[in-house]
Amino acid sequence: MPTKKHYLVFGAGAIGTTLAAWLNSSGVRVSIFDKPEACVHINQHGLEVYFGDQPKKRYRSWVQAYSNFNSILAPDVIILCVKNYSLEAVSKLLVANFGSTIPIVALQNGVENQNILPKYFDKIVYGVVCYNAWVDGFGVVGYQKKGPIALGYIDNVIDADLSGIVEDFNRGVETKNYPSLNDAAHSKIVINLTNSLTTLVALHKNDQANSKRFQILITSMIFEGVQVMKAAGYKESKLGGMPSWLLIAAASVLPGFITRKAYLKNLKKMVVSSMAQDIIVNGGNTSELESINGYVLSLANAYDVKTPVNSAIYQICKSEFVKSPFKPVTVDYIWKQVKRHKILAG
Numbered sequence: 166m167p168t169k170k171h172y173l174v175f176g177a178g179a180i181g182t183t184l185a186a187w188l189n190s191s192g193v194r195v196s197i198f199d200k201p202e203a204c205v206h207i208n209q210h211g212l213e214v215y216f217g218d219q220p221k222k223r224y225r226s227w228v229q230a231y232s233n234f235n236s237i238l239a240p241d242v243i244i245l246c247v248k249n250y251s252l253e254a255v256s257k258l259l260v261a262n263f264g265s266t267i268p269i270v271a272l273q274n275g276v277e278n279q280n281i282l283p284k285y286f287d288k289i290v291y292g293v294v295c296y297n298a299w300v301d302g303f304g305v306v307g308y309q310k311k312g313p314i315a316l317g318y319i320d321n322v323i324d325a326d327l328s329g330i331v332e333d334f335n336r337g338v339e340t341k342n343y344p345s346l347n348d349a350a351h352s353k354i355v356i357n358l359t360n361s362l363t364t365l366v367a368l369h370k371n372d373q374a375n376s377k378r379f380q381i382l383i384t385s386m387i388f389e390g391v392q393v394m395k396a397a398g399y400k401e402s403k404l405g406g407m408p409s410w411l412l413i414a415a416a417s418v419l420p421g422f423i424t425r426k427a428y429l430k431n432l433k434k435m436v437v438s439s440m441a442q443d444i445i446v447n448g449g450n451t452s453e454l455e456s457i458n459g460y461v462l463s464l465a466n467a468y469d470v471k472t473p474v475n476s477a478i479y480q481i482c483k484s485e486f487v488k489s490p491f492k493p494v495t496v497d498y499i500w501k502q503v504k505r506h507k508i509l510a511g
Contacts, residue, residue, distance in 0.1 A: 170194065170333060173240035175255065177203050177212075177230065179298035179439070180272055181246030182306040184314075186212040186226035187337035196229045196237065204230035206303035213305045220307060234262040242330060244270045248439070249277040249456040256285040268326060270316065274357050274439065276350050277456040279319060290327055292316045293349045295405025299437040300446070309436060312339035313405050317346035345400065352402035355390035357457045358475060359383055360438040361482045364452075367445055367493035369437045378500045385474040388417035393461055396468035450487050458482070477506035 170193075174185045177199035188195045189212075197207065207230035213223040231237045243263065247255050252273070259267075265286055271278045272292040282289050293315040298308040316331055327342065334340035343349055362382055366373060373379040391410050401410045437445075443452040458479045465472045481502055485494060 170241040170329070171196070171238060172242050172244055172333070173198060173237065174244045174246055175259070176246035177207065177304065178246055179300050179306050179308075179442070180294055181244070182212050182300070182304060183214050183296075183298050183308050184244065184246070184272075184338065185228050186214045186224065186306075187311070188334070189226045189228045189337075190224070191336035193333050193336055196231060196240070198231050198237070201232040203303045204232040210304060215307050216311075217307070217309060220301065223305070234258075239263070240267070242268045242270060244272065245278075245282075246272050248443075248453060249273050249275060249281070250451050250453070252278055252281045256282060260285050268330070270330060272314070273456075274453055275354055275456040275460060276347070277460070288326065289318075290316050290330060291319060291346055291350070293343070293346065293353050293404065295353070295407070297436050297438075300442060307436075314338060314340045315343035315346060315349050315404050316340060317343045319347060341404070343404065345402065348400045349402040349404050351394050351397075351399040352404070352407055354457055354461060355387055355394060356407060357438075357453075358386050358390045358461060360440040361454060361458050362386060362478055362499070363438055364441040364444050365478070365481060365485060365494050365499060366496060367441070369441060369445075371493060373496060376496050379496045382474060382478070382496070382499065382503065384413075384416045386478065387413050389465075389470075389472040389475050390461055393465045393468065393470045393472065396470050397464050444486055444491050445493075448490060450489065450491075452486060454479070454482050454486065473507045474503055477503040480506070 172188065172193060172195045174181045174195060174197045177197050181197065185195050185197045207228065211225045211227045213225050215223045243259060245255070266288070267286070268288045268290065269282060269286045270290045270292055271282055272294055278291065295313050295315065296308060296310050298306055300306050314334060316327065316334065318327065331340050331342045391413050403409060440452045440454065443449050458475065462472060462476060462479060478499065481494070481499060485491065
């Protein structure tokens with residue numbers, strides 16, 4: 166039986182496409198908004214999603230796509246699936262067309278949305294997406310696993326609106342009402358730190374399974390991130406199979422050959438990240454570098470936590486991501502820059 170609420174997914178990227186397809190297939194009333202060329206393709210061919218490395222086994226879902234606000238059936242809830250760097254412009258657009266009282270479900274990486282969205286909307290449900298997905302083309306998206314998604318208010322309030330949204334989401338994808346949402350968001354940020362490194366080396370094209378230096382860099386970035394979050398008072402969240410902070414700490418001190426099996430297992434999970442999608446696939450120079458890596462470094466500075474590996478890789482990204490076209494750098498180059506940064510930092 167179809168849901169009473171009509172959901173508008175704003176943004177037909179990896180998360181927006183998978184979510185719209187899953188919700189639609191389970192009887193949730195959903196439509197999608199994106200640029201005209203994407204909508205033409207979606208309305209002609211539907212949304213196509215596939216699991217893992219099986220692009221030929223696609224599931225097709227027919228979801229109405231709009232590129233013009235005048236033709237949209239007024240939604241009851243907007244699911245915001247655009248990046249943080251687009252939020253200001255998109256929020257102004259949505260307020261102009263639907264007002265500030267419409268409920269928003271915000272599915273961005275990081276916590277920058279917590280500073281932007283309250284300026285425009287009265288009721289915001291924040292979400293942490295705990296699965297990887299990537300775009301092959303208009304309306305065509307692969308995903309690594311189906312969910313979960315954590316939803317909640319920042320002030321830990323639970324009301325009928327939130328419960329209803331969680332119930333509707335659960336029809337299509339595992340979704341949890343998560344009281345400690347800020348802890349979950351910051352745990353996810355720690356994992357997202359490595360998107361910068363995997364983008365620098367274009368991991369989806371250049372296998373690094375045999376590189377011991379790459380393993381050390383990945384492990385060090387995550388460990389530094391955990392130290393920052395602990396200092397800032399955030400607690401660990403194991404939502405969605407995130408590696409435990411105890412395991413991360415162990416990996417930072419144990420010999421590489423002991424942790425290698427677990428590392429290689431996690432390395433296989435690192436598909437095309439949202440940052441690589443922006444910089445490499447789309448050929449742009451705008452990414453989530455500031456809202457993820459820059460944010461963690463600002464916390465590190467505030468709480469006096471040393472982050473030499475993250476600091477060095479952040480500087481390399483700032484230098485390399487503005488180049489057009491972007492060209493991947495080698496692990497050896499990154500390694501030398503990290504060593505140099507450690508020396509300069511004392």
